[in-house]
Amino acid sequence: MVAPIVVMGVSGSGKSTVGAALAQRLRVPFADADDFHPPANIAKMTAGHPLDDDDRYPWLEAIGEWLAARQAGGVMSCSALKRRYRDQMRRHRADVEFLHLAGSPEVIGRRQASRPGHFMPATLLASQFSTLEPLDPDERGIAIDVGQDIDSIIETFIAATDPDAEAENR
Known part of the structure; x- marks a missing residue:
């Protein structure tokens, strides 16, 4: 059994882009959590209102x-901004690994501004950062700075989480 991976971070951090590239590299299926939102959640976010935990529960x-x-x-x-959200996912699959795409509000804000038409408005970015709880030491995964190119992010993640990766590269 191979552990599934969740690419996490605030809106605009590159989760979908990195996630799709990582899945392709690993030759495994990819899914975007945005596709799992019920219409009511999308309508709420489109209107500029952050989701609450009741909104997120069935989605998670x-x-x-x-x-x-x-x-x-x-x-x-x-x-996967809060520990409790990640815990909820782990109740289904305890071995989930997380790749946290970390960056400053300024960097993420610039990225978000270049995504016209996305249902998550830039005005909610501050609420995402205030909600974000970085990975705790007992959680499987690592944080990687989004300032790198996609290939570097993927290589760093694989090297950090796959003990055989280093041996394969020798």
């Missing part, structure tokens, strides 16, 4: 079920 359950079904691995892009 659906994500956890997707992760649990990936016996041969998979990559999910999902904000």
Whole structure:
């Protein structure tokens, strides 16, 4: 059984782009958590209102079920901003690994501004940063700065989480 991976971070950090590239590199399925939101959540965010935990609960359950079904691995892009959200996913699959795409509000804000038409308005970025709880030491995964190119992010993640990766590169 191969552990599924959640690429996490605030909106605009590059979760979907990095997640899709990582899944392709690992030859596993990719899913974007945005596709799991019910229409009411999308309408709420489009109107500029942050989701609350009640809004997120069924969404996180659906994500956890997707992760649990990936016996041969998979990559999910999902904000996973709070520890309790990550714990909810881990209740479905305890071995989930997290790749936290970390960056400053200024860097992420510039990235977000270049995404016209996305349902998550830039005005909610501050609430995402205030909600974000970085990975705790007991959580499987690492944080990587988004200032690197995609290939470097993927290489760093694989080297840090796959003990065989270093031996394969010798």
